[in-house]
Amino acid sequence: MSWNSLYERSYVPYSSDNSACVVESKSGKYYAGVRIENISYPLTIPAVQAACAICLSEGEIPVRIYTEDSASEQLDYWAGEFNLEIIETNDPPVDDLEDLFQTSEEDFDALPRLKSLLDKAVAPNSDFPVSAILFTEDGYFEGVNVEVSAWTHGICAERVAISKAFAAGYTEFTRLEVHTRKGEISSPCGACRQVISELLPYHDIILHHSDGTQSEHLSLDLLPFSFKSSALKK
Template sequence: MNWNLLYKRAYIPYSERPAACVVESKNGHFYAGVRIENVSYPITIPAVQSACAICLSEGEIPAGLYIENREFDQLDFWVKEFNLKVHEVESPPIENTEDLFHPADNNFNTLPKLKSLLTKAVTPNSDFPVSAMLFTNDGYFEGVNIEVSDWTKGLCAERVVIAKAITAGITEFEKLEIHTKKGEISSPCGACRQVIAEFLPYHEIKLHHAEGTLSEHLSIDLLPFNFKSASLKKQG
């Protein structure tokens, strides 16, 4: 794999400024991340945040960071947060980014998997674990919410799982399922609803609530009159 392949997977329709990196965990596993923009620009996910959150969602701790010689949003924070050793390299130390993809199973019961995923959530501040599964035609990705020392740098489960899929080069989705361990209802936050509107604009969203019930929605109903990318003049 080369950097250009990862750069092509970055979702950058507004800035056309691709960014990608690879995080190495303390166990020696590698996790890639790419820049994922949003029409609501403060919700854009920088490549370093994406890679670190993906690593943490797999129960691992970031230890090293591999990048090309270019500027990165949030770089100083994540390097300091995990005392990352930064390596500038000509090519990423990773063969593929599909390892976190799970093949489809026609007899798959999602609720037990969503419940088991809750144990992977990193929630030292809120103690409010959330899990998510994002489905494609051929299988699914898993995600949990991630919190770090700076509350604003955390990512919800919905955005973690979308980041995994986009980094893997997959952008065609079928549905999203979400589960919470606590609370009255399982429901995406406002920021996640805006991101969902960008990548799953008219898709099925299944919410598995903590007390055992299920509600099904279309994503457009979660954020009516949402701000759309067609409202902006894109580059090029």
């Protein structure tokens, strides 16, 4: 695997600035992250944030990060947060990265898995675990919310699942399912809705609520008048 093959998985229609990195966990597993831009620029997911959040969502602790650019966005924060060793290299450390794609049958029931995923959430600040499963035609990617000391650098379960998918080279999805065990309803936050409306514009969103009910929505209906502008896309 080359950096270029990872860069090509970035979603960068506004800057054309491909970015990727690889995080190594304490147990020796590797997790890739790529830059995922949003037309609402502050909602862009930097490669470093994606890789570290994916690692944490898998119950792992990051110990070092491999990058071709030591000036990568948010690198200083994440390196300081986890005392990461930064390795600048012309080649990613491994040929095959940790495979986070799960295959599933057409009638797969997501709710039991969503419930069990809540225990993997990293939510020391809010104590509000959230789980999400993002489906493709023949499988899915899992996500849980990840919180860190800087609240603004945390990332929601929906966006962790999206980050895993893009890093693995998947961009075509069928539906997204979300669950919380607390609160009145299970629902993507406004920031996630903006990201979802861009990357999954006409997709089914299934919300499994804490009271045992569920509701189904079209993604675009979750955020009427989401921000759009053809003036920004290169």
